[in-house]
Amino acid sequence: MSSQKENIKIDETAWVHETALLFGNITVGADSSVWPHAVMRSEMFHIEIGARTNIQDFVMIHVGATTPTIIGDDCSITHHVTVHGCTIGDKCLIGINATIMDGATIGNNSIVAGHAIVTEGSSFPDNSIIAGSPAKFVKTRDSGPANAMNAAFYVRNAKNYAQGIHRISEDDLRALGFLPKE
Numbered sequence: 250m251s252s253q254k255e256n257i258k259i260d261e262t263a264w265v266h267e268t269a270l271l272f273g274n275i276t277v278g279a280d281s282s283v284w285p286h287a288v289m290r291s292e293m294f295h296i297e298i299g300a301r302t303n304i305q306d307f308v309m310i311h312v313g314a315t316t317p318t319i320i321g322d323d324c325s326i327t328h329h330v331t332v333h334g335c336t337i338g339d340k341c342l343i344g345i346n347a348t349i350m351d352g353a354t355i356g357n358n359s360i361v362a363g364h365a366i367v368t369e370g371s372s373f374p375d376n377s378i379i380a381g382s383p384a385k386f387v388k389t390r391d392s393g394p395a396n397a398m399n400a401a402f403y404v405r406n407a408k409n410y411a412q413g414i415h416r417i418s419e420d421d422l423r424a425l426g427f428l429p430k431e
Contacts, residue, residue: 260300264407269304273312278302278322282407291318299324299339303403308332313351321357323393323400335367338375340393340400347384355379358393401425 256274259265265283273291277283278300287308289296294312298304299322306328312318313334321339326332330343334351337343341355344363352370355361359373362380373379378387405421422428 264411266410280404280407282403282410284308294318294334301397301400301404302326303400303407305330305403316352323397325396325399325403327363340396342392342396342399358391358396360390360392360396362387398426402427 257271259277260279262279263277263281265277266285268285269283269287271289274295275289275291277298280300281298281302283304284306286306287304289310291312294317296310296312297319299320301322302320302324304326308326308330310318310332316334318332318334320326320337321341323340324337325342327343327345329346331348333349335349335353337355338357338359340358343361344365346363347361347365349355349361349367350369353367354372356373356375356377358375359377359379361367361384365380365384366382367379367384371384373386376389376391378390380387402425405425406417409417419428423430
């Protein structure tokens with residue numbers, strides 16, 4: 250991991266891949282993970298990543314012109330997402346290649362569909378399903394339990410990666426609820 254360490258606070262239980270690039274004022278919460286080639290940059294304001302949140306491969310996180318970037322607990326920010334100066338609530342899943350722009354807010358327990366573009370200043374309540382370009386509210390559904398389960402998978406996966414284990418075991422998958430108990 251390349252960084253300017255003086256303003257970066259990474260919880261001791263978090264895992265950050267060595268190819269991730271972090272610059273500026275950044276906080277990464279407990280049991281969170283930052284995966285290969287993710288980039289976070291905050292020349293002004295700050296970036297805050299909650300507990301048990303995963304920032305997957307090739308995610309780009311930046312602050313807005315007038316806003317910090319805040320991502321809640323138990324979130325999955327999936328591959329190639331751009332998060333720019335916005336606020337994402339707890340237990341959210343942001344789909345592959347989605348973009349969330351300055352001043353936007355995503356409520357708790359929500360899903361932003363892959364390739365969605367959430368425009369500047371957009372606001373979506375808790376339990377939203379959001380899709381399209383520009384992104385629109387599609388329906389209400391509490392996706393919190395499923396999103397938290399996905400985040401728990403990444404907590405386990407990151408702990409494995411920190412030990413050099415690059416495959417998750419069937420026992421881990423059973424414990425997480427992805428496979429039936431024997």
